[in-house]
Every structure is written in C-alpha cells, then in structure tokens.
Amino acid sequence: MPAAAPYRTEERFVELFTDVFGPAAAGLLVEQRDYVDIEGHDRRIDFALETLLSRYAIEIDGETYHHPGAVSSEDYADQLVRQNSLTHLGWSVLRWSDWQLAEEPHRVKEHLSILLDTGVRLTIPADHLPCKRGTRIELMDHQEEALGALAALRAEGNQIALLSHAVGSGKTTTAIEDARRLGARTLFLAHTHELVDQAIARFGDLWPEQRAVRLGDADTSLAPVVVGTVQSMVNRLADFDPGHFGYIVIDEAHHATAREYQAVLRYFDPDFLLGLTGTEERADGQSALDVFVQAAHRLALETAVKQGILCDVRCFRVETNVDLRNLRFGGVNYKQADLEKRVTIPSRNDLLVRTYADNVPSKRAVCFCVTVEHAEAMARLFRAAGFGAQAVSGRLDRGERKRILDAYRSGEVRVLCARDVLNEGWDAPETEVLLMARPTLSKVVYQQQLGRGMRKYPGKEALILFDFVDVFGRHNQALSVHRLTKKPQYRAGSRVFGDDDGATPADLPLHLWCRDLVDVAIFDWQERVEGMVTACGLARLLRVSEGWVIDRVKKGQIPADETVDLGGGAAVAYFSRERVPGLRQQFGLSEVTEDNLYDDLVRFLAEMDMSASYKPVWFDALLRLADEHGRAKIADVAAEFHRFYLARDGAGLLAERGARVLCNPAGLSPARVQTAINQGPLNRFERLGFVRYARDRAYYEIPPTVWKRLHEPAAKAEALRLCEEGVRRYFG
Numbered sequence: 001m002p003a004a005a006p007y008r009t010e011e012r013f014v015e016l017f018t019d020v021f022g023p024a025a026a027g028l029l030v031e032q033r034d035y036v037d038i039e040g041h042d043r044r045i046d047f048a049l050e051t052l053l054s055r056y057a058i059e060i061d062g063e064t065y066h067h068p069g070a071v072s073s074e075d076y077a078d079q080l081v082r083q084n085s086l087t088h089l090g091w092s093v094l095r096w097s098d099w100q101l102a103e104e105p106h107r108v109k110e111h112l113s114i115l116l117d118t119g120v121r122l123t124i125p126a127d128h129l130p131c132k133r134g135t136r137i138e139l140m141d142h143q144e145e146a147l148g149a150l151a152a153l154r155a156e157g158n159q160i161a162l163l164s165h166a167v168g169s170g171k172t173t174t175a176i177e178d179a180r181r182l183g184a185r186t187l188f189l190a191h192t193h194e195l196v197d198q199a200i201a202r203f204g205d206l207w208p209e210q211r212a213v214r215l216g217d218a219d220t221s222l223a224p225v226v227v228g229t230v231q232s233m234v235n236r237l238a239d240f241d242p243g244h245f246g247y248i249v250i251d252e253a254h255h256a257t258a259r260e261y262q263a264v265l266r267y268f269d270p271d272f273l274l275g276l277t278g279t280e281e282r283a284d285g286q287s288a289l290d291v292f293v294q295a296a297h298r299l300a301l302e303t304a305v306k307q308g309i310l311c312d313v314r315c316f317r318v319e320t321n322v323d324l325r326n327l328r329f330g331g332v333n334y335k336q337a338d339l340e341k342r343v344t345i346p347s348r349n350d351l352l353v354r355t356y357a358d359n360v361p362s363k364r365a366v367c368f369c370v371t372v373e374h375a376e377a378m379a380r381l382f383r384a385a386g387f388g389a390q391a392v393s394g395r396l397d398r399g400e401r402k403r404i405l406d407a408y409r410s411g412e413v414r415v416l417c418a419r420d421v422l423n424e425g426w427d428a429p430e431t432e433v434l435l436m437a438r439p440t441l442s443k444v445v446y447q448q449q450l451g452r453g454m455r456k457y458p459g460k461e462a463l464i465l466f467d468f469v470d471v472f473g474r475h476n477q478a479l480s481v482h483r484l485t486k487k488p489q490y491r492a493g494s495r496v497f498g499d500d501d502g503a504t505p506a507d508l509p510l511h512l513w514c515r516d517l518v519d520v521a522i523f524d525w526q527e528r529v530e531g532m533v534t535a536c537g538l539a540r541l542l543r544v545s546e547g548w549v550i551d552r553v554k555k556g557q558i559p560a561d562e563t564v565d566l567g568g569g570a571a572v573a574y575f576s577r578e579r580v581p582g583l584r585q586q587f588g589l590s591e592v593t594e595d596n597l598y599d600d601l602v603r604f605l606a607e608m609d610m611s612a613s614y615k616p617v618w619f620d621a622l623l624r625l626a627d628e629h630g631r632a633k634i635a636d637v638a639a640e641f642h643r644f645y646l647a648r649d650g651a652g653l654l655a656e657r658g659a660r661v662l663c664n665p666a667g668l669s670p671a672r673v674q675t676a677i678n679q680g681p682l683n684r685f686e687r688l689g690f691v692r693y694a695r696d697r698a699y700y701e702i703p704p705t706v707w708k709r710l711h712e713p714a715a716k717a718e719a720l721r722l723c724e725e726g727v728r729r730y731f732g
Contacts, residue, residue, distance in 0.1 A: 009098040010046060013060045014330035016105055020112045021120050022534040023564055023572050024526045026330055028123045029058075030444060034394065037085035042394055045086070051119035052263035053234065057091040061098070110678050114693060121238055122267065146174050147181065154272060157307060162253060162275040171276045172202055175249045179225075180207045184246025184271060188212075188227045189264065191252045199227045234260045237267050246271045253277045301447075301454075301485065305497040310454040312462045313496040315481050317469050318355055322348055324439065325473040328567035333441050334476070335567075336371075343439060343470070344374045352437050353381050355466055356415065361387070363464065364408065365433035367417045368449050375417040378437070382415045389415040429455030433464045439478035446479040462495065475525050475565045483524065529562050532574040541580050542589055543688050558583065592689065598709040601690050605722035612660055616726035617644050618681035622691065622700055623710070623719055630707030631699045635670070642673045654731065 010031075018026045033048035047058040086093050094115060100108055146163070153161055163171050176199075179186040188203070190196050196214065203212035203225055213220055215228025221239065230250075248268060253275025255261055265273070304310045324342055328335040356365060367382075369375040375391040382389030390404045390413050407413040409428060419438065434453045440446055453463040467480040477483065481496055535553065539546040552558045553573055560573035584591055592600045608615055621640035625632040645665035649655040656662040661676045668676075682700075685691040694701045702710060709715050 009060050009101060011330065011335060012098075012101045013047070013058070013096065013108075016101065016108050017112060018330055018566075018572060019534075020109050020536060021116075022529070022532075022537075022574065023330060023566065024529050025120050027442060027526060028120065030442075031333065035086070035089060037081060038088055039081060039085075040398075042398070043082060043085070044394065045091075048091075049116065049119060049123065052122045052237065052267050053259065054119055055089075055091045056116065056119065057086045057093045059093065059095045060101070061095070104675065106679050107675050110683070114697065118238070122263075147178055150174075150178050150274075151181075159271070160273045160275070162277060172199060172251075173206065175274055175276060176203055176206045178274065179247045179249065180210075182247050182272065185244065186210075186225045186247045186249070187233075187245040187268070187270075188225070188249045189230050189233055189251065190227070191230060191255070193229065195251060196227050196229060203227065230260050230264055234263050237263065240268075242267055242269045244268070247274070248272075249274045249276065251276045301450075302497045305454075309456075311456045311460055312498045313450075313454065313465050313481060314462045314493050315465045315467060315490070315496050316359075316492050317467050317480070317482075317490060318351070319469045320348055320351060320471075322470040324470045324476070324478075326567055327439075327472070327476055328570070329441060329476050330566065333445075334439060338567075339370055339439065340374075344370050344377070348437075348468075349378060349381055352378065352435055352468070353385050356382070356387070356433070356435060357385055360433050360464055363414075363432040364411065364428075364430055365415045365435060366428075366431055366449075366452055367415060367435040368438045369417055369419045370438050372419050374438075375419045378417040379415070382417070387415055388413045389417060391417045393419060428452065429457040429460075431455075431463075432457075432460060433466070435466050435468070436480070437468050439470060439472075441476070441479065443479060443484060446484055450481065450484075465496075473565065473567075476567060486524070525562065525564055529564070529574040532561060532576055535573060535575070538575045538580075538583075540687055541577065542583060542587075543592060544589065545684075545687070552587075594703075594705045597689060597703065598706045598715075600688070601706060601710075602719070602722070604688065604690070605719060605726065608726060610726060610730040612680060613656060613727055613730045614641075614662070614676065615681040615684060616723040616730075617641055618677055619685065619691075620644075620720060620723040620727075622702075623716065623723070626702065626707075628711070630702035630704070630711065631694055632701075633699055634674075635698075637700060638670060638674050638677055641677060642668065642670075657730075 014026055014029070017029065028049060030048040030050075031046070033045045035043055035045060037043050045057045046060050049056040049058065083093055096108055096111075150161060150163075163174060175188070179188075188199050190199055200212045200214065203210075207225065210224040212225040212227050213223040215226050215232045215236065217223075220226055220236075221244075226245075245268060248270045250256070250261070250265070250273070253261075254277045256265060256275070301310070305312050322343065322345070327338050327342060352367060356367075367375075367378055369378055372391070372393040372395060375393060379389045379391040388407075390407070392401055392404055396404070404413060404416070405428070408416050409430060431453045434449065436446075436449065450465070453465070465481055467482075469480060470478065472478060482488070482490055485496060487496065533541065535549045536546050538558075539549045542549070549558065553560065558575070561576045561579070562574045564572045564574065566572060581591075583589070590600075605616070605619070610616075618637070618641050621637050621644070622632050625636050625640060642665060645655045645662045649665050655665050661668065661672065665673075682691070686693075689703065690706065691700050691702055693699070701707075710719060
C-alpha cells in the first residue's frame with residue numbers, strides 16, 4: 001500500500017519526544033519502518049522503537065483517520081487489520097492523535113515518560129552487521145582437553161563458543177574452570193533458582209578465592225562472580241554497563257531466541273561468551289550454535305572486514321556547494337520539508353549522475369535518495385544519460401519490485417534508485433558502488449545502506465563508496481563513512497578499514513586517486529552528550545520542577561555543558577550528571593536518599609506550597625486506598641479525588657479557587673480528572689520519589705522504604721492529618 005508522506009504532526013511528535021528524552025535519544029526512533037501484515041501487504045510504522053525487551057510501534061494520525069464514526073467501514077476494517085498484524089508480529093502499539101499533540105502536549109510527554117523511559121535506556125540500535133565469530137566444541141573425555149580447545153578458539157579470534165554434551169557430563173565444571181583461568185569478572189546465568197544454588201556452590205569449590213554472589217545481593221555490582229537467572233538479569237540490566245562482565249556463561253543456550261535471552265545477549269559485550277547446552281539440534285531444526293550466535297552481540301564493521309566476513313570500502317568524498325547549515329533537524333532526522341526543498345535540486349542531481357558516468361559507468365550501483373519522488377527523478381536522469389536505471393520504493397507492488405530487483409541482479413538494470421526500501425531485507429552482494437545522496441543523521445539508516453554494498457562477491461575487490469558532502473553546521477552534520485567510523489583523515493580511494501599500501505586500484509580512473517591525506521571533521525555531538533541529561537532529567541535529579549531548571553538556565557545560573565542547535569532557533573541544553581552535587585550545594589538543595597525519604601515526605605506534607613488544593617487531596621485519597629503493600633489502583637484514586645470536589649460542590653462550598661479544572665467538577669470526565677492529576681500532584685510526588693507507577697502501570701505504589709514507615713498506624717494517621725491540615729489552610 002502507498003505510504004503517506006510524513007507531515008507536520010509527525011514532526012510535532014518528535015519535538016515532544018525530544019523534550020522528554022533529548023535529541024540523542026530521539027535518534028533511536030526509526031521512521032516509516034517497513035513490515036508485512038497478516039494478509040501479505042506491505043505497510044509502514046510511523047515510528048518504530050525496538051528495545052531490548054519490547055518493540056514499540058508508534059502511530060500518529062489525524063483523529064478522523066481511525067475514528068469508526070468518521071471513516072468508512074472498509075477503511076476502519078483495514079486499520080484493524082493493521083493493528084492486529086502489529087500485535088501478531090510482537091509489537092506494542094502506542095497511538096496518539098494530532099489533536100492530543102496540539103492540545104495536550106504535557107499529557108503526551110507524561111505518557112511518553114511512563115511508557116518508554118526504561119525502553120529508551122535499554123535500546124541498542126539493530127543493524128545489518130554480522131555476529132561475532134563463534135564455534136561449537138564437544139566436551140572431551142578429559143576436561144583439560146576441552147579447556148585447551150576453548151583457549152585455542154579464543155586465540156583464533158572467536159568470541160563465542162557453544163559447549164554441548166549430555167546432561168551430567170561436566171559442562172558447568174568446565175565453564176567455571178575456564179572462567180577461572182581467564183580471570184575476568186564473570187556472570188553465570190541459569191534458568192532455575194535450583195541451578196543458581198548449585199552453580200554458586202560449585203564456584204565456591206573450584207574458584208574459592210573469588211566469592212560468587214547471587215544476582216540482586218547488596219554487593220552485586222562489586223562482586224567478581226555473579227550468578228543468577230536470566231529473568232532476574234533482565235529486570236536489572238540498567239544496573240550494569242554493557243562491558244561490566246568480561247566472561248559470561250549462559251546455561252540452556254538453545255533457548256536464545258526467547259526475548260529474555262536476547263535482551264541479555266544483545267545488551268552485554270563481554271570478551272568471551274560461552275553457551276552450555278545438552279541439545280544439539282532444536283525442535284525447529286535450527287542449529288543451537290546458529291541460534292546462540294545470531295542472538296548475541298554483533299561485530300564492529302572494521303572487525304568484520306579484518307576477519308574476512310565483509311569486503312573493504314574505498315571511499316571518495318564528493319563535495320557539493322549546497323549550503324545546509326540552517327537545515328532543521330530533530331533527533332530522528334532532518335525536517336523532511338527542508339530536506340526536499342534544499343537537497344533535491346537540479347545541480348546536485350546532475351552531479352550524482354555525472355559522478356557515476358565519469359568514474360564507474362560499467363558497475364552496478366545503488367543510489368540512496370531523499371524521497372520516493374527524488375528516487376524516480378534520479379532514475380529518469382540516469383536513463384537520459386544512457387544507463388539502465390529503475391526506482392524502487394514501497395509504492396510498487398511486490399511483483400513489480402521483484403521484477404526490477406531480478407533485472408538488477410542479472411545486470412539488465414545497472415543503477416537502482418531507492419529511498420529506504422533497500423535498507424534491510426534485501427541482499428545483493430553484486431553491488432559494487434553506492435551513491436550516498438541522502439543526508440541522514442541516523443547511524444542505523446547509514447549502516448544499513450552501507451551494508452547493501454559490503455557483502456563479498458567473486459571479483460569484487462572492494463565496495464566503491466561516493467559520500468556526497470554538503471555544507472553543514474556543527475550539530476547538523478550528516479553521517480559519512482568517516483564520521484561513522486571516527487576516522488579523522490581521508491585519502492581518496494584508500495581503504496577505509498584495512499591497511500592500504502597506497503597502490504592505485506586497477507579498475508578506478510586515475511583522476512580519482514589522491515595520495516594526500518585530508519582532515520575530516522568527525523565531531524559527534526551524540527557521543528559528546530552520552531550520559532548527560534536534558535533540563536527535564538536534571539530536574540528529576542535535583543528533585544525540582546523543570547520550570548525551575550529552565551528559569552535558572554535562562555538567567556545564566558546553570559550554564560549548559562553542551563547546547564545542541566536544532567536549527568530554526570530551536571536548541572536543547574544538556575547537563576553532566578557529575579554537576580548535581582555542586583548544584584545542590586549552590587542552591588541549597590538537600591540530597592534525599594532511601595534512608596531519609598520518609599522524613600522528606602513528612603516535611604513536604606507539612607510545608608507544601610498550596611497554589612491549588614490538589615496535592616493534599618490526591619495523597620489523602622492514595623493513602624486511604626493503599627493496600628498492605630502500599631499500592632492503590634490508579635482509577636480508584638482518581639475517582640476518590642474527584643468525589644472530594646463533587647462533595648464540596650454539592651454542599652454549596654467552593655470546589656476550587658480561580659479558573660482551575662476542578663472548579664466545576666460535575667462536568668468532568670474521568671479522563672479529564674486524570675489529566676489534572678497527572679499534570680499536578682502526581683508530577684510533583686513522582687519527581688520527588690514519594691510515589692511511582694507499579695510495574696503493570698495500573699497501580700500507584702509508595703516505595704517500600706517509605707511504606708515501611710507509613711504502614712504504621714501512628715505514621716499513617718500523622719500523614720493524613722497533615723493532608724487535612726493542608727486542605728483547611730488552603731480553603732481558609
């Protein structure tokens with residue numbers, strides 16, 4: 001089905017997402033991701049976010065686009081097929097309307113924070129890269145031989161091994177002894193608590209000088225050996241850096257297709273990964289080794305080239321005079337309207353064709369374009385110059401697209417012009433040339449495009465890459481192979497990844513060849529701001545409002561560590577986390593820990609500012625409805641909160657001062673009441689750490705360290721008294 005072109009609503013969503021998570025995090029979103037529905041039709045997701053634990057399909061549409069009362073029955077049924085297909089494929093579907101983005105931005109931002117905060121922190125962009133080298137060994141009659149085999153395969157550059165043999169043959173013993181000899185910080189994951197107990201005991205027998213601790217114990221982060229279940233680790237991934245463990249052992253490794261296993265394998269990047277299994281082949285016929293290796297971390301491009309898995313790249317930077325210094329961008333990519341207007345111009349298009357015609361006219365090439373229309377226009381220009389060229393896009397039906405791609409493989413078509421449709425799910429190792437004509441900020445997109453040409457093919461010495469380099473500013477610089485690989489110098493035509501002897505490639509025109517090194521600007525603001533927080537994040541760390549932070553930034557009292565210029569007058573400030581203690585001291589903000597959080601809550605209830613009555617009324621409702629675990633259903637708390645104002649209004653009393661929402665409580669829907677709670681008291685209590693959402697998102701919960709005290713009758717009565725006193729003080 002034809003894909004609708006992105007419009008202003010999508011850009012507004014990116015702006016709100018960037019407000020919450022920052023433009024670097026927004027770069028994790030993949031626009032217009034292709035998928036095939038349950039009826040075999042090609043479709044696209046507006047924004048896809050694939051995290052270690054979940055896959056989110058984010059749909060942004062006009063309200064009438066999905067409303068059953070405003071569209072035909074046929075169109076509405078089509079949308080149901082779309083949503084059912086995404087659910088079937090394992091996507092969690094999140095949807096917002098253009099009305100919500102325009103009229104309720106604060107609510108959208110709050111929902112983003114609730115639904116995606118953990119996912120954003122645990123997202124590792126997928127790419128085309130091959131997996132680490134791995135091999136399988138069978139347990140030898142003598143375990144010493146197995147240990148020798150493991151050492152030998154590491155010496156050959158393998159980073160993954162699968163140890164398979166019958167149950168009871170000593171796989172765990174071999175794994176522990178190998179970890180001991182390697183001496184790195186070790187993680188051992190089993191699938192049951194009984195096996196965890198056994199492994200901890202076995203580590204104590206075989207490696208007594210390094211104490212093995214259970215995952216979740218107080219000193220887990222400092223322990224040299226950690227043992228736990230895969231599920232326990234999934235719940236604690238954010239507690240560890242990806243490189244925390246040098247050696248990881250995964251028991252029952254043939255289950256690696258399970259999402260929990262994949263999350264762990266993709267997140268961590270150890271020096272060596274050992275899988276244990278007693279199952280040689282899976283029930284579905286796949287090799288256990290293939291499953292294990294495919295689920296694990298992936299190689300860097302340079303490593304893949306040096307190991308002979310991919311071919312090298314000979315890059316030529318073609319500088320244009322197109323000035324894009326004021327091109328606006330969000331974290332995802334450039335503003336589409338700006339890109340189409342500023343980049344798809346005749347002089348630049350002619351340069352693309354001329355570069356191919358003058359230098360590599362006999363080679364099969366892929367030209368990556370800005371839009372579908374740009375791809376079709378470029379195909380016409382190539383054909384006018386005498387070259388067999390075709391445009392491919394999601395607008396073509398499958399049969400026509402297959403016909404064009406088959407013609408390309410046979411050599412009948414020499415140049416393919418595409419916008420994204422070839423980024424993934426298509427393999428043509430015969431591709432010899434890539435023309436990178438589409439400026440992009442997305443490393444995912446650039447790597448996928450690069451991967452179309454780096455597959456090895458008989459007679460192919462290297463991929464020839466033409467990077468078209470426009471004039472950019474400091475922060476909106478497009479990706480190039482040198483920026484991607486952080487190589488600060490460039491010699492035209494030399495190998496990007498491998499050692500180069502300086503010899504002229506036999507099949508390239510001499511005028512392309514240059515022996516002089518040229519400096520390349522590889523400044524990467526995404527890398528620079530990694531680990532920093534936006535004003536929203538800094539507010540949470542300082543336990544103040546976002547407005548408080550923004551006000552002091554404007555006054556120059558809190559200068560930013562990096563300000564990312566998004567173009568068009570928009571910018572995002574980033575702040576180092578290390579500055580938090582100094583800022584607390586500068587502004588007299590106390591540090592609150594788990595130990596004194598309850599005392600801080602009591603002080604807050606006694607001194608809370610009363611610009612509205614919402615805070616004490618809401619917390620009173622939450623406290624009265626909380627169960628023995630400190631949890632209360634969100635809908636029940638909202639209803640109790642609403643009843644307070646309905647009762648005052650019914651008794652002829654002032655329901656709320658000013659023009660606030662609860663001034664007229666009788667006409668409010670549950671959704672509108674919940675919005676008032678989210679924007680007011682919940683926002684404050686959650687930021688201060690007094691209340692949080694439960695894991696299932698249907699309940700609020702009071703943190704255990706606070707609830708341990710509040711659950712005591714005297715403490716609960718005192719908290720309720722403070723809430724009642726706050727209400728009396730407010731209404732006078």
